Amino acid sequence: MTAVLSAREVRMTYGAGPTAAHALAGVDLDVGPGSLAVMGPSGSGKTTLLHVLAGIVRPTSGSVTWRGQDLARLSDARRTALRRTDFGFVFQSGQLLPELPAVENAALPLMLAGAGRRTATARAAEWLGRLGLTGLEQRRPGELSGGQGQRVAIARALVGEPGVVFADEPTGALDAATGQEVLRLLVSATSAAGAALVVVTHDDRVAAGCDRVVTMADGRLVDDRRTTPAAGAVPR
Numbered sequence: 001m002t003a004v005l006s007a008r009e010v011r012m013t014y015g016a017g018p019t020a021a022h023a024l025a026g027v028d029l030d031v032g033p034g035s036l037a038v039m040g041p042s043g044s045g046k047t048t049l050l051h052v053l054a055g056i057v058r059p060t061s062g063s064v065t066w067r068g069q070d071l072a073r074l075s076d077a078r079r080t081a082l083r084r085t086d087f088g089f090v091f092q093s094g095q096l097l098p099e100l101p102a103v104e105n106a107a108l109p110l111m112l113a114g115a116g117r118r119t120a121t122a123r124a125a126e127w128l129g130r131l132g133l134t135g136l137e138q139r140r141p142g143e144l145s146g147g148q149g150q151r152v153a154i155a156r157a158l159v160g161e162p163g164v165v166f167a168d169e170p171t172g173a174l175d176a177a178t179g180q181e182v183l184r185l186l187v188s189a190t191s192a193a194g195a196a197l198v199v200v201t202h203d204d205r206v207a208a209g210c211d212r213v214v215t216m217a218d219g220r221l222v223d224d225r226r227t228t229p230a231a232g233a234v235p236r
């Protein structure tokens with residue numbers, strides 16, 4: 001496997017002394033092309049790992065390498081710039097700007113990167129179309145269902161052609177059937193865009209729809225396996 005993103009001996013400790021929380025206690029992980037689910041009990045370090053991999057937080061020690069650069073060594077400004085150009089994000093819900101129509105929400109990363117409004121919204125509209133939202137471009141988030149809102153969030157994550165998409169419980173606020181559909185779209189759209197996907201989830205069915213599943217416990221990776229269609233992967 002050719003790793004696109006590599007974590008080595010990553011540790012993350014919150015606080016100090018006897019009450020310190022060792023959220024990551026030495027994690028080695030190579031993220032390759034395809035989709036990777038991160039599972040594990042509450043408090044095991046999943047979100048912290050996602051944030052460290054995505055350069056949102058700097059680990060206490062260890063390295064995270066993306067395209068030859070150690071994210072932990074970059075300045076905050078450089079990391080923020082790199083996050084904007086190279087990474088896409090989908091969160092549980094509520095991350096769309098309520099006053100903007102769907103197409104402008106999806107176009108935001110391009111506009112932040114300096115693209116003109118017309119070009120940005122045209123590209124965002126294409127992505128909304130690919131995600132089955134044609135005709136809903138002018139709706140505001142409050143006028144969309146939860147599943148439609150998450151599809152707008154997927155369009156926004158992919159519009160800038162990132163190398164990796166990070167998703168934290170992207171189906172957590174949806175009912176089971178809608179969640180499965182959103183996950184299927186997230187996996188297939190990310191793959192079609194040539195981006196890797198890292199998804200934190202508590203849901204076995206979501207994990208089964210990914211190519212690979214790692215499990216965390218107490219800040220460590222304790223299991224790493226490839227899924228097969230026979231193991232229940234979502235048909236594409």
Ligand SMILES: Nc1ncnc2c1ncn2[C@@H]1O[C@H](COP(=O)(O)OP(=O)(O)OP(=O)(O)O)[C@@H](O)[C@H]1O
Binds near residue numbers: 022023042043047048
């Ligand atoms: N900002 C913070 N300050 C202090 N401790 C934190 C902070 N963020 C996380 N922790 C602690 O680090 C550990 C790992 O938290 P993390 O959120 O990564 O776990 P998780 O597996 O994503 O949990 P969940 O499934 O409940 O979201 C927990 O013990 C948590 O209390």
